[in-house]
């Protein structure tokens with residue numbers, strides 16, 4: 001019997017960046033009607049492979065072929081090979097309509113200067129139906145939620161009727177309903193005979209969707225096995241090279257002193273009447289759907305936005321919009337927007353790590369004379385606490401780190417002085433299973449040592465596993481606060497969707 005050539009075949013592909021090997025002799029295939037999961041620690045080389053398949057990066061050696069035909073040479077060539085890529089960070093134009101975004105490549109094609117809007121709508125409508133979108137082709141992208149934007153990304157990829165499609169963490173920071181929708185689309189694509197390469201850190205999704213798992217470590221393929229042969233523990237240890245502790249670290253009871261007190265907080269727009277306290281040593285989870293106002297509450301507390309109402313830290317009122325005072329009061333903020341606010345992409349990684357506490361690396365202290373020896377010692381210690389994988393060393397630019405490792409820098413920089421109150425907005429987005437376990441341990445240890453923690457995360461399991469209490473936002477208000485014993489997936493969803501407690 002003659003086997004048809006696989007839809008995607010990666011053969012002995014290697015790629016280095018400035019002498020650092022990102023991918024080393026990687027080979028695997030994806031056949032039509034098959035979902036292959038590509039997994040591995042942060043920095044293992046998954047995105048590099050994705051970009052080589054997608055044609056935006058050229059391998060140093062080896063080759064990629066599609067249904068037996070070698071990829072045409074040149075950036076962007078994969079589009080013509082029937083492969084589409086759905087990226088993690090959306091690349092949509094916010095001011096254009098959904099239809100314009102879906103068909104943008106065709107609009108830009110030479111010789112297509114005029115396009116009739118009616119035609120645009122008619123072409124976009126069927127792909128929107130295919131992804132189960134509850135909005136029309138004329139919606140403006142800016143008005144859509146993160147989950148809806150992800151659907152537009154997928155519709156855009158499907159518009160070219162690809163034979164193969166690469167998904168890069170398509171469900172990161174989406175809510176449960178949206179996740180379910182995306183997984184349904186992947187299952188349908190497979191049933192339609194499309195070849196799917198699915199990059200993800202979510203092991204439940206991998207177990208449900210994929211037939212085969214390709215595990216990468218340090219740029220190489222360390223396993224290529226049927227999904228059914230691997231249980232969670234086996235997969236984790238293949239990815240990180242060691243056994244991980246299962247479950248969440250045990251919490252210590254909070255103390256009696258209040259660290260943060262929030263009364264009638266509002267942002268003058270969406271959020272109003274939010275009141276809660278966080279005690280010393282307490283982890284307070286803030287749950288809610290995307291757009292419910294969680295991030296606005298966090299940003300107002302850290303002085304990144306003005307507020308109405310009263311915020312007290314350690315019994316002292318905070319002035320509106322005064323970030324410096326917040327840092328001086330011992331607060332830390334781990335942003336959800338790491339690329340714009342979290343680290344310097346074009347400065348050495350070391351500088352992003354030492355920026356929060358420059359005074360302590362000056363000799364004599366607080367003089368403004370940076371002592372590079374102290375800075376090196378301090379930043380190396382921080383990097384090892386968060387298990388940073390920086391193959392080019394801490395002198396390399398922040399932009400050279402993989403996504404997950406950038407997130408570790410954003411968190412690690414605050415650990416230099418134990419913050420009294422630490423606010424985390426989606427701290428584990430894009431983070432691998434090993435690093436997640438490390439971050440959970442760090443947070444629980446910080447709380448045990450007396451830090452108060454405000455934790456925002458779309459990963460319900462994480463909020464339930466780590467929080468002493470869970471506040472649930474709905475439509476700009478705090479719909480309820482649940483004790484650890486009452487907080488379950490069901491009770492949180494009920495409050496988050498406007499139901500009674």
Ligand SMILES: Nc1ncnc2c1ncn2[C@@H]1O[C@H](COP(=O)(O)OP(=O)(O)OP(=O)(O)O)[C@@H](O)[C@H]1O
Nearest residue numbers: 017022042043044045046047048400401402403404
């Ligand atoms: N443009 C670049 N310049 C220098 N080094 C790079 C560049 N792109 C990637 N690397 C390095 O190549 C290695 C592989 O990175 P890659 O982004 O492929 O990892 P990944 O598996 O996708 O990680 P993550 O799960 O964090 O997204 C990393 O060590 C990374 O620092």
